[in-house]
Amino acid sequence: MSNELIINSTQNGCRIALLKDKKLSEFHQDDDGHQFNVGDIYLGQVKKVVPGLNAAFVDIGYEKDAFLHYLDLGPQLQSLNKCTKQILSGKMAGKNLNGFKRLPDINKLGKMNQVLSKNQRVLVQVVKEPISTKGPRLSSELSIAGRYIVLVPFSDSVSVSKKIADSAERKRLLRLINSIRPENFGIIIRTVAQGKDVAELDRDLTSLVDKWSKGMEKLKKVKPNEKVIGEMNRANSILRDVLNESFDSIVVDEKALYHDVRDFIREIAPDKEKITKLYNGKAKIFEAYGIEKQLKGLFGQSVSIDGGGYLIIEHTEALHVIDVNSGNKSNAEDNQESTALKVNLDAAKEIARQLRLRDMGGIIVIDFIDMRKIENKKALFSKMKDEMKTDRSKYTILPLSKFGLMQITRQRVRPELNIKTREVCPSCNGTGKVTASILVTDQIEKDVEHIMTKQNEKKLTISLHPYLYAYYTKGLFSRQWKWYFKYKRWINVVEDSSMAILEYNFINSLGEEIAL
Structure with a gap:
């Protein structure tokens, strides 16, 4: 299987596509103006303690106060608060935690007003980005993720990913990490650390400790609500998490x-x-x-399945609903039960892909085609678990209920990705009334003549929908060649399937759009 990462730089950030065998597997949009990414650490200020919720609302600069529950404080909250207070007062450098005396763990069954008070400053980490009307979700159990390990301040524990099943390898990794672990730092060993030598692990650990040190240096100067340690940009964080031996190429256009x-x-x-x-x-x-083209076909309400059939995907505030339909193409099997099983198995593969693509989280309810045989229901459940194995988010899958419904819960840490696939008609702007579409070519001809003769552009590029692109470029003596003989200059024509069918843009030699 070939893996390719394609990164497209945009005006506001970048778009990132992960392709597996040329098929879109994951899609991310990284907005430069986007704040409060998962993993960011802030110096927050407690605005309100709510005993009824056993939680606090903390100001980290978002329009709504962020939510911090008692269970997300972490056992070493007192040590974290002690360190924060000493660094802010200048009594401690904070570059490392050598010699730092940790305080006892907080009570697991305690109350928020026993450990935090109004206007208190506390270090917090974003664990869930703002979604809909909710502010960010926070934790005070800080961690800094690297390629092979995760660094956990104010802890002595070392744990290994459960996905590393080989007991000998687990013991080897524990021995190596314990030999290089700095004082007062706990470590979580990630799955990709399997088979790595001590030099690679030590290099990753050193970079994480350095990141912590720089953050603590910055803490001396920051004001409440300001970021102390920032997560890397989305492109690099994806590379950190998914880059492995199967990657063939990473292509960037800027x-x-x-x-x-x-x-x-x-x-x-x-x-x-x-x-x-x-x-x-x-x-x-x-x-x-x-x-x-794949984005247009994969983010609509209706999504086709490879073996015939289609999915209908509906999003609500509370949950996501997916309906599996056989359509009129799924008739290759001998009987209804076999047809239902085949369509359902194909649907399971596409559903797992859709969950990753759209980053759908919360509760997902799937209405598969009804099957009678118990072994077929078990086969579908097993197929769904296999397809979800590569998902990096935490999830739980339940077997089919007696109503034929499968329920999945998937961790949601950022807003669901939604790409509009329905286009507003460029001629009528959604009014429903269109000037005769055949006149679009006449308008393009007039605009080209104006640009080439009146504005005297030396180099011109026209972006067009593939249908219009074919109209101007196909044929032995195409309209593009007629322009060349008429204006004595070559006009580039570029197809762009993201444009509506009657839409077109003129671009000058500087790459700027020409307004007419």
Whole structure:
């Protein structure tokens, strides 16, 4: 299986697509103006303690106060508060925790007003981004994630990912980490650490301790509500979590971002630096790799299944509902039960993909096609578990109920990704009345003549929907060639499937859109 990461730089950040065998597996949008990413650590200020909820509302600069529950404080809250207070008062450097005397753990069954008070300053970490009308969800059990390990301040424990099943390997990793673990820092060993030597683990640990040290240096100067330690950008965090031996290429279409990604890969996986490439093609990168077309087909209400049939996906505030339909193409099997099983198995694969693509979280209810045989229901349950194994979010899958429904809960830490696939008609702007569509070519001709003769553009590019692109470029003596003979200059024509059918843009030599 080939794995490719395609990164498209945009005006506000970047779009990231993970392709497996050329099929879109994950899609992320990284907005430069987006704050409060999962993993960010802030110096928060307690605004209100609510005994009835056993929680506190903390101000970290968002329009709504963030939510901090007692169970998310972590056992070492008193040690964290002591360290924070000493650093803010200048009594402690905080670069490392050597010699720091930890305080006893807080009571697991205690009350929030026993440990926090109004206007108190406390270090908190974002564990769930603002979603809908809710502010961020916080934790005071801080952790800093690296490529192979996760660093946990004010702890002495070392634990290994449950996905590493080999007992000999678990013992080896525990022995190595215990030999290099700094004082007062706990460590969680990630799955990708399997088979790695002590030098690689030590390099990752050193970078995490350095990140903590810089954060504590910054803490001396920050004001309440300001960020102390920031999570890396979305592109690098995805690389950190998913980069492995199966990756074939990482392609970036913007030079500065390319250097940033390459430098990060050189740091975490030097042997993979050579697979990072800068895209220089004429077409947009998402067009060249067929991603735009896949996005249009995968984020609609109705999604096709490979073997025939389709899914209907509905989103509500409380849950997501997915209905599986056989359609009129799923008739290859001998009987109804076999047809239902085949469509359901194909649907399970697509549903697991859709959950990752849209980052759907909370409660997901799936209405599969009814099956009578117990063994078929078990086969479907097993297939769903297999397809979800690669999902990085925490999830729980329940077997089919007597109503034929499967329930899945999936951790939601950021808003669900929603891409509009319905286009507003560019001619009528949604009014329902359109000027004769055949006139669009006449309008393009007039605009081209105006730009080439009146504005005297030396280099012109036109972005068009694939249908209009074909109209101007196909044929032995195409309309594009007629323009060349008429204006004595070549006019580039680029197809862009993200545009509506009657939409077009003119772009000058500087890459700027020409307003007419």
